[in-house]
Amino acid sequence: MSVPTHLGTRRMRGMAIAGIASTALILSSCSGDPPDPDPAAEAVAEALVSGEFGGVALAGAAASDVEAEFEEIVEGMGGLTRSVDVRAIVADEELEDAWAVTYDVSWNLSGDTNGTGGEANGDDAPPDDEPDDADETDDASEEDGEDDPGEDDSEASASVEWSYSTTARLILDDEGEDEQWRTEWAPSLLHPDLESGDRLRLRRQSAERAEIFGAGGSVLVTDRDVFRIGIDKTKFDDGTSEGDMVAAAEALADVVGVDPEGLGERVRATGDQAFVDAVTLRQTDVGSILNDIEDIDGAVALPDTMQLAPTREFARPILGTVGDATAEIVEESEGRIQAGDLVGTSGLQRQYDERLRGTPGLQIQIVPSDGDPSTVHENEPEAGEDLVTTLSIDLQMYAEDVLSDVGPPSAIVAVQPSTGHVLAAASGPGSEGYSTATLGQYAPGSTFKVATALALLRAGLTPDSSVECPDTINIDGREFGNYSAYPESALGEITLRTALAESCNTAFIGLNGEVPQSALAEAANSLGLGLGNENELGYSAFLGSAPDEADGTAHAASMIGQGELLASPLAMATVAASISAGETVAPRLVEGAGETDPEPSVPFDDDEAEQLRDMMYAAVDSGSATFLQSVPGERVGAKTGTAEYGTDSPPRTHAWMIAIQGDFAVAVFVEDGDSGSQTAGPLLEEFLSGI
Template sequence: MPARIRPHVVAALALVAAGGLSACTGTPDPQTAATALAEALATGTLDGAPLSAADSERATTELDEVLGTLAETPRTVVADVGEVEEAGDAPTVPVELTWTVDVDASDTDLTWTSSTELTLDGDSWTAPWARRMLHPDAGTDGVLSSRRVPADRGEILGAGGSAIVTSREVWRIGIDKANLPEADVADAAVALATTLGLDPQAFADRTAAAGPRAFVEAIVVRRYDHGDVDVEGARRLPGVLLVEDVLPLAPTAAFARPVLGTVGAATAELIENSDGAIQAGDVVGLSGLQQQYDETLRGLPGTTVALTAGGATREIFSTEPRAGSDVTTTLDPRLQMVAESLLSPVKSPSALVALRPSTGEVLAAASGPGSAGFSTATLGGYAPGSTFKVATALALLRSGLTTDSPMDCTPTAVADGREFSNYPGFPADAVGPTTLEGVIATSCNTALIGARDRVDAADLATAAASLGLGVALEAGVPTLVGEVPTDATGTEHAASMIGQGRIVASPLAMATVAASVAAGSRVSPVLVTDVGGKSLPAAADGAVEAATDETSAPAPLTDDEAAALRRMMRAVVTDGTASFLVDVPGGEVFAKTGTAEFGAQEAAGAHAWIVGFQDDLAVAVLVEDGFSGAATAGPLLEELLRAAR
C-alpha cells in the first residue's frame, strides 16, 4: 500500500488590512482558519475544517475522488492569506493554497497552486467547497491519477564483468478472474494449482480473496526453461492466463540462489519500512544479494501524474526513471555451474566453495539442493573434523615439532578417562611409530591427541586464525567465519585437536584455510567487489572473531610454516587418505580429508569434508550426512579439479 501521509503544514500570512482586522474590531484572525484548512487538506481529514456544514460531507467524498491515487501520497499544503475585502454582506479574504506532493523518491516534487476564499460568518471564517480548491483545473469532475514507471534494475555481475543476473523473459501464470464466471473460479484455481504442484486450497483461497476482475498470479517461470513446471498443461486450463514479462534472473533457477537471492513483488513489510521509497507492485530484492543491495540495484522509478477533467486527460508532471546500478561479484559462472552440477544428486545439505588463493576471490559458492535454499557454503556451521588438523599441525610446528618429528600412532588414546580411536578402517600398517607428516597423511587421531599437552586451546585458536579460520572479514556477503574455543580443557581439548568438540567452521572458512596454505599467508575471502561503482572496503584484518582474546591476534604464517604445511598436505595425496587425487591432471594437488561424527551412537552420522588446492585454486567440500571425507566429499573435489582445467 502507499506510504502513510506525513503531513507538514506551513501557513504564511500576508494580511494587509490596515492595523489588522482582528485588532480593531475583535473579529477572529483569518490566518487561523487558513492554517486549519491547509492542515485538513494535507492530512485528508476534513472533520473540523473551516467549511460550511452543508459542504462538509461532499468535501470529504470529492477530496478522495480528485486526489485519486495521490490521496495517500505525502504532501504539504501552504496557505497564503491575502487582503481582507469588506465590500458586500460580509468580509472576505482570498487564500492561495500551494500544494507540494512527494510523488516518488526523486528530488523533484509535484507542485501547484489552487485558491479559495474565506468568508466571515458571524464570528467564524469558512470556505465554500469547490473542486478548484484541490486543483485549479479540476472543474466539476476533475480527477488526478499517477503511474509509476519502473526503473531498469541493475545487474549482478560475475568475474570479468560477465552478467550473471540480467533481464530474462518469463511467464507469469495465474487465474484471470475477469474471464471466468464467478461460479467457476474456485475449480479453476484448484486445477491450476494441482497442475503446477502448488497447494490447491491455499491458492484457491487467495484467488477468492482477490477482486472480481483480478489476475491472481500462481507462479513465475522462465519462458525458455520451465524445469518441471507443466506450462502447456496450465495453458490449456480454463481461466488461466500466461502474461509475458521480464525479470532479473540468473542463468538457471538454481544458480547461486542462496547467495544471489531472488526478486519479486514488494511485500507489505518492505513497503511499510521503506519510508515511501517502495510501493505496491514494485519489484524488489527479497533475499540474498538482491535484498542486501536492493537500494543500489532497483534504481529510482519515474512517475507520471495526469489530470482528467471535462473528458480530456493531460499530463501535468513526470520524472524519468533512473536505472539501478550494478553489483559486481567474483563468481565464475562456469565454475559455479560445475559445482552445482556436482552437488545436484546429494540429498543432505552440502556445499562446495572455491577460492583463488592469490586474491581471495570466491569463484564458486554452491549449496546443494539438500540445503533447501540455505547458503550452507557461506553460513553453514559444522565441526570440521580432520580438515582442522592442518591448523593443529601448525600449532605443533610452533611448539617446536617439525614434519619429521617422531610421533606414535596408537590404536587408541585416553584423555581424562575418555577413550578416542582412529576412524573405522584405519590402515593397520599406519599404526605405530611415525612422524608428524605421517600423522597428517594418514589422519591419525590418537597421535595428535597424545600430543595435546604440547599446545593449549589458545594455541590452536591462534594457529587457526593464522590460516583465516575465525577471523572477521568483509566478503560483501554474510558469512560464518568459524570459532575455535580458547578455554577448552581435558577431553574437550583432546577433541579440539582433531577438529571436534566446540570447533565450528563453514565451508567458506575451510576453503580459506586451504587457500592460506597455498598462498603462504592468511587469505581474506571476498565475494562482492563493487556496489554501484564503489569498491567495497578492503577485507578486515582484525582479531579472531568470538574465538580468541585480545592477546591472541592472528600471527603471520611464515614461509617455513607454509612450506611444512604444504609438504604434509601433499603427503595426504601421495601417501595418505586422498591418494585418489594423485593423477589429477595439472599441477600437484594438496589436500586434507575430514570426517566429523555427530549424533548419538545408535543414530550417529558423519559430516564428510575435504579441503585442497591445485595451482591457484583452493576448494572445500562438505556433505552434511556422508560416510567419510575420502569416500563422500573426495570424489566431488576430484571432479571439480578435473573440470576446472
C-alpha cells in the same frame, strides 16, 4: 499529525501589506479591530494535511461534506503524505474584509506510509492476478536469519517531492458575537488546477531492473524468455459454468505440476475477466506440454520475460529470486515499495534490491469526472545499477553438476587465493534451497587440523618434530581414538607432517598441552576462520567460530576440529586459500563490497604457509588423500576431515575435504557420509579433474 507551518507568518504578513497601507486602513475602518487571521490560516494548513476540517471555520460548507469530497480527491494518491506551510497572508485585492493566504504544498513521493498503494505500474501494469511464479520465484534460501532481508547495500532513498503553491481566501464573519475568519472551500485549495468533481491519481512505472554479472563479465541474471501459464477466464464461451472452469483449472494444474485444488479455488474466487496464474516456466523448459495446454479450454501460455539465472538451480541460494513484493517487504520498505512491485525476495536479489530495482517513475494526474486526465507532475523511472559478482558461470555450473546426485545437504566452494574471489559456491539438491555452501554451520573435523598445526608451529614445533600417535588416548576420563581405517604403519612415534597427512587424532589431542585454546582460536583466525562479518564482506555468510576458552575434553576435541568449533564450507575454503596465498584471505563475492580486509589478531606469514603447504602435499603424496595424485595439472595439497555429530550409536559423521592446487582452493562437504576420503574425496577428485 504535526504540520510544518512557518512561525514567522505574522511577520511575513506585516511585510506583505507594508506597501498597501491604504487597503489595510480600509479593513481597519470597516471592521474595527478584527481578529488575527494567522490561526485561521494555520488551521487550513493543518486540514490540508490531515483531511479533517472540523477545526476550520468554513464559509457556506459543512465540514463533513468537505471531508468527504477531500477524501475522494486524494484517494488515488496511494496514501502519500504531504506538508503544507503558510507562506504569506496579504489583503485580498477583490474583497474588503478578506485576506488571501498563499500556501506551499509539498508531497513526499518517496514513500507510501500506510501501504494502501497507488495505481501501481500505470499503463505497464500486468493483469490483476500477477503470477506467483511457483517454479521460479519461490523463496527457499535464507532461512536461518543470517540474511536480514530488509537490509540493502544502499542508503534510504533520497526524498522526492512534488511542490507547488496554492491560495485560500479568508472572509471576515462579523454577524455573531465573536468575529472570525471563515475559509471558502474549493478543491483548488489543495491544487490550483483542481475543479469540482476532479480527483488526483498517482501512477507508478517500474524501472528497468539491473542485471547480475559474474567473473569475466558473464551475465548471470538477465531477462530470459518465459511462459506465464494460467487460466484466462475471458477465453471461455458464454454460458460456461463455474464447474467447467474449475475442471479446466484442475486439468491445467495436472499438466504443469501444481496443486489442482488450489488453482481451482482461485479460479472460482476471481471475476469474469481475470487471468489466474498457475506457474511461470522458462520457455526452454516447457517442451511438449504446450500442446497439452492448448487442448484445455481457457488455458493459455503467455510469452513474457523474467529476470533469471542461466538455470533454475544456478547459485539460487546465493543469487536469490525476484517476485511480487510480500506484505512484509512492503511494510519494511517504509513506502519505497508498494503491493504489486517486483522485488528481490531472497539472496543477493533481496539484499541489493534497492540498487538493482532502481527508482520507479511517478506520474500525477488530475482526473476529471468527464474527460481525459491531465498530467501535472512526472518523474521518469531510473534504471537499477548492475551488480557484479565473482562467480564463474562455468565453475558454478560444474560444481552443481558434481553434486547433482548427492542425497544429503552438500556443498562445493572454490576460492581464488590471489584475489579472494569466490569462484563457485554450490549447494547440492539435498540442501533444498538453503545455502549450505555459505551459511552452513558444522564442526569442521580433521580439516581443522591445519589450524591446529599452525598453532603448534607457533609453539615451536616443525613439520619434522616427533610426536606420538597411540591407538587411543584418554583425556579427563574420555577416550579418543583414530578413524577406523587409520593405518597401523603410522602409529607410534611419527613426525607432525605424518600426523597431519595421515590425520592422527591421538597425536594432535596428545599435544593439547602445547597450545591453549586461545592460541588455537588465534591460529584459526589467522587463516580467515571466523574473520569478517556480513557488513565487511558485503553478502550473507558464516565464516566460522572458534571459542577462545575451553579446557579438558572440550579443548582436546577442539584440537581435531570438534567440540564447539563451527565452520561453513566457505570458511574452510578460505582457510585453504589463506594457506595457498601465504596471507589471510577474505573471501570476496560481490565486487565493490567489503573492500577493507578484516585483520587477524596475529598475522599469518608465508613461512608458516610454506610449512602448512608441505604437510598438505604430504597428505596427497603418502597420506589419506593419495587418490588425488591422478588429478591433472599442478601439484595438489589436501586435508581430509570427518566430524562426528548427534546422539546415534555409532554417531553420524560429516564428511569434509579441503584442497589447494595452483591459484585454487576448494572445500567439499557432505552432511552425512562415511568419511572425508570416502564420501567427500570422490567429489573433490571429480571436481578438480574436470576444471
